[in-house]
Amino acid sequence: MTPAIAFDRIPRDRLPALLQRMPKAELHIHIEGSLEPELIFALAQRNGLTLAYPSVEALRAAYAFTDLQSFLDIYYAGASVLLHEQDFFDMAWAYFQKAAADHVVHAELFFDPQTHTERGVDIGVVIRGLHRACQQAQAELGVSASLILCFLRHLSEEAAFDTLEAALPYRELFIGVGLDSSEVGHPPEKFARVFAKCRALGLHVVAHAGEEGPPAYIHAALDVLQVERIDHGVRSVEDPALMQRLAANRVPLTVCPLSNVKLCVYRTMADHQLPALLSAGLCAMVNSDDPAYFGGYMNDNFLATFDGLPQLGAREAWQLAANSFEASFVPAAQKAVWQAELDRVFADAAA
Ligand SMILES: Nc1ncnc2[nH]cnc12
Ligand SMILES: [Zn+2]
Secondary structure, X not given: OOOOOOHHHOOHHHHHHHHHHOOEEEEEEEHHHHOOHHHHHHHHHHOOOOOOOOOHHHHHHXXXXXXXXHHHHHHHHHHHHOOOXXXXXXXXXXXXXXXXXXXXXXXXXXXXXXXXXXOOOOXXXXXXXXXXXXXXXXXXXXXXXXXXXXXXXXXXXXXXXXXXXXXXXXXXXXXXEXXXXXXXXXXXXXXXXHHHHHHHXXXXXXXXXXXXXXXHHHHHHHHOOOOOEEEEOHHHHHOHHHHHHHHHOOOEEEEOHHHHHHOOOOOOHHHOOHHHHHHOOOEEEEOOEOHHHHOOOHHHHHHHHHHHOOOOOHHHHHHHHHHHHHHOOOOHHHHHHHHHHHHHHHHHHHO
């Protein structure tokens, strides 16, 4: 329910400061996608590895993507510098410091264990390093955080089962599972059985769908995998019945605007369908996806989105932050605390 905030009294020139100051949750961040070129080079040096690029600048210059796969190739190569528990901690800690500065009060981090276990890194090294950063984020920054283990969909369901089994000793350190990597050609049905097992274990379940893949993949993620949220889901606008279904059930879409432009899902931000999703009543919100690769973190995403889409105003800013809390996997009492803080920020701005 929208509270009695006079959104119309908030002038547009005050929006950037409000977007930055408002509390928000980030629900779609691949922690390996927060690895900045500077940290890639520092970790390569610490671990005695040689990179395919001669400098930070040369690596950054290679970040010109034409589609999802062109990004994934370079993203997996970047993650190859992560070997030790401290490497995973350092990566996540760098993210949390940026998140705190952006007034992210809660983050649910995706991680891709198969990217690391395929290189001989033990899954316990990955999870323990990330978990320690989550604990320190709460203790030192007041940012609450949890982990979501993603299966790589270009690999087999059997490999996903093996990954789940290897992760079970750490069951208490992650809250759910997701599905990411190359979407087209790897529909949700491929992972039906492993997701059923995850649900039976009491894990939350989410999946990337409708980023590059068709609306049918979103239907399948809901019907077959029984996911609680759809990651991206922007291609739902092509299917009016699906839009109605998502709105009626308040199925969250974790939308990533800068990612969609960088990966050429949309030509420009002005073409992004976020306004259509919001005006159809969907529970969409803004996220950064892979901030080190796509040009920015949470507030960069909010600022670029509102800059490119002038039809979005203070009401939509409030709605996006409210949706991020509604869609998070935290207890209702905690959501209410953040929501009250959000309402206060907007009520003050409108006063
Ligand atoms: N945007 C994205 N889509 C699918 N898999 C990913 N892995 C990291 N970022 C991703
Ligand atoms: Zn993603």
